[in-house]
Amino acid sequence: MAGPQRSGRGAGPQRSGREAGPERSGRGAGPQRSGRGSGPAVGTGNTLARHTGLAAAVVAVGVGLSYALPSSRLFGFSQFVAYLAAVAGLTVLIGLSGQLSIGHAGLMAVGGYAMALTQNLLYDQGFTVAPAPGTSRVFAAVAEPTAAPWTLPISLLAGVLAALAVGGVLALATAALRGPYLAGLTLAFGLVVVPASAVISPLRGEQGLRVRVPRMPDGLGPAVGETRWRAWVALVATAVVLLLLANLVRGRLGRNLRAVRDDEVAAALCGIPVARTRVLAFVVSAGTAGMAGGVYVYLTSTVLPGYFGLSLSLFLLVAVVLGGSGGLAGAAWGTLFIVAVPIATTEVVGGLHVGPVLAARLAGNLPLALLGLALVVVALARLRDHAAVRRFVGRRRGEVSEARDDTGSARPAHGIRQ
Numbered sequence: 001m002a003g004p005q006r007s008g009r010g011a012g013p014q015r016s017g018r019e020a021g022p023e024r025s026g027r028g029a030g031p032q033r034s035g036r037g038s039g040p041a042v043g044t045g046n047t048l049a050r051h052t053g054l055a056a057a058v059v060a061v062g063v064g065l066s067y068a069l070p071s072s073r074l075f076g077f078s079q080f081v082a083y084l085a086a087v088a089g090l091t092v093l094i095g096l097s098g099q100l101s102i103g104h105a106g107l108m109a110v111g112g113y114a115m116a117l118t119q120n121l122l123y124d125q126g127f128t129v130a131p132a133p134g135t136s137r138v139f140a141a142v143a144e145p146t147a148a149p150w151t152l153p154i155s156l157l158a159g160v161l162a163a164l165a166v167g168g169v170l171a172l173a174t175a176a177l178r179g180p181y182l183a184g185l186t187l188a189f190g191l192v193v194v195p196a197s198a199v200i201s202p203l204r205g206e207q208g209l210r211v212r213v214p215r216m217p218d219g220l221g222p223a224v225g226e227t228r229w230r231a232w233v234a235l236v237a238t239a240v241v242l243l244l245l246a247n248l249v250r251g252r253l254g255r256n257l258r259a260v261r262d263d264e265v266a267a268a269l270c271g272i273p274v275a276r277t278r279v280l281a282f283v284v285s286a287g288t289a290g291m292a293g294g295v296y297v298y299l300t301s302t303v304l305p306g307y308f309g310l311s312l313s314l315f316l317l318v319a320v321v322l323g324g325s326g327g328l329a330g331a332a333w334g335t336l337f338i339v340a341v342p343i344a345t346t347e348v349v350g351g352l353h354v355g356p357v358l359a360a361r362l363a364g365n366l367p368l369a370l371l372g373l374a375l376v377v378v379a380l381a382r383l384r385d386h387a388a389v390r391r392f393v394g395r396r397r398g399e400v401s402e403a404r405d406d407t408g409s410a411r412p413a414h415g416i417r418q
Contacts, residue, residue: 013035045212047250055243062235066228075299079337082295085241087319088331092245094320096257096325097281100183103190104289104316110166110193111290112297113203116211122151123212146215159294160287167286167334170278190313198305208304211297233294239382241288242328248284249328257281272373311368318371322378327374337374342367 062081062297069077086108093099128145170189174182198205216229248254256277259267264274297303322332345366349359 008120048247051243051246051250054246056237056239059232059235059239059244059309064367066231071225071227074227074231076229076339076343078234078299079296080335081231081234081238082292082299083316083319083339084260084292084335085238086289087316087323087335088242088245088328089285089292090316091323091328091331092249092257093281093285095324096249096261097278098261099282100179101186101282101285102313102317103185103186103193104285105308105310105312106190106193107163107167107286107289108293108296108312109197109305110293111159111163111211112303112308113159113197114162115155115210115294116297116303117202118158119147119151119155119211120209122154123147125356127151129214145199147212149214149217152214152233156291158288158293159297163290163293164283164287167283167289168279170286171282174282175279184323187310187313190310194305194309197308199335203303203305206305207223208302211303213298213301227403230299234299237291241291245284245288246328253277253280253284267295278403279307314368315371316360318375321375336373341370345370 033284066074066077090101090104093101127148130145133195174185177185197203203209214387216224216226220229256272259270259272260274268274296307319334319338322337323330346363349362349366
């Protein structure tokens with residue numbers, strides 16, 4: 001009953017640290033605020049700066065490779081750069097959101113035709129530049145005016161917007177589909193686009209369109225060349241796509257995509273809009289495919305329905321599988337494989353002493369056979385890795401069971417007495 005010996009709960013001077021003013025925790029104290037409030041802004045700025053530096057490095061390396069490669073390989077290099085934009089977007093779609101698309105060649109066709117129509121429309125409106133000084137009158141095709149340089153970004157943007165619109169409609173139509181049902185609908189879309197482009201009269205059917213693209217700046221001279229200059233333009237466009245995708249993957253959208261891919265129910269309980277996230281992922285991937293189609297049309301100066309057939313959709317899917325769906329770096333390796341295999345097989349078939357009919361059949365079917373074989377090998381290797389992991393986990397569980405048998409009983413849980 002003595003007064004001085006009161007318990008600490010009721011004593012005034014012995015207040016807990018939560019109530020004490022000088023000993024408040026850092027969460028409530030003003031000067032000792034955690035860096036959580038200011039961290040994201042700094043981190044986002046650092047991430048953007050790092051990704052911008054990497055994109056500039058990619059362009060610099062690509063420019064160096066354009067000089068290191070022989071002239072006969074420049075178009076193959078440009079083709080690799082154009083396809084990389086589509087494969088990167090498809091990697092994000094499959095790897096992060098878990099949506100399987102087999103019709104991305106159709107979205108590339110939408111972007112390519114939209115780019116071609118816009119470019120020719122601007123050319124017909126008189127947005128041209130005069131022929132290069134000193135052009136001989138003998139070569140009338142060379143002496144024709146060419147499109148103004150500023151028309152190319154506008155036409156590429158038109159191709160991206162058209163692919164975004166079509167991709168948005170397709171994403172809304174497939175928002176409730178999963179797995180093979182989604183893959184089947186996208187496959188049907190890819191199969192419809194090519195025949196539709198062949199029968200629409202403004203697209204000139206199987207003959208295709210000649211696209212009035214800008215020429216290389218006159219001040220660069222023969223040291224660069226038209227093919228190398230177009231490869232540089234493709235490099236810049238693809239670097240912009242990779243920069244945007246890298247920032248999206250590292251941002252809130254990337255986190256939402258991973259959450260939706262892993263568990264849609266848990267993501268919805270956390271407040272993530274599952275349907276909107278899936279639609280947004282498909283739309284972003286469609287935009288990258290539209291950019292890839294527009295860049296490819298710029299490289300060839302023509303657009304044909306055969307450019308965007310079913311085989312291209314399968315090639316893009318194989319590139320994602322071979323490169324791994326975990327990151328954008330794997331997209332580059334997968335794209336390199338699907339571009340190098342047809343070139344290598346064409347050269348090998350050309351060295352064989354076979355008839356022209358058999359050579360044409362081999363050149364058309366051998367790349368598909370090799371890519372399919374590579375796909376099977378990669379699938380078997382991954383299954384073997386999973387089996388090895390399961391065996392390792394089983395061994396570990398067996399060792400734990402043996403240890404428990406030796407000790408007699410399992411160790412009691414923390415805080416519970418037996």
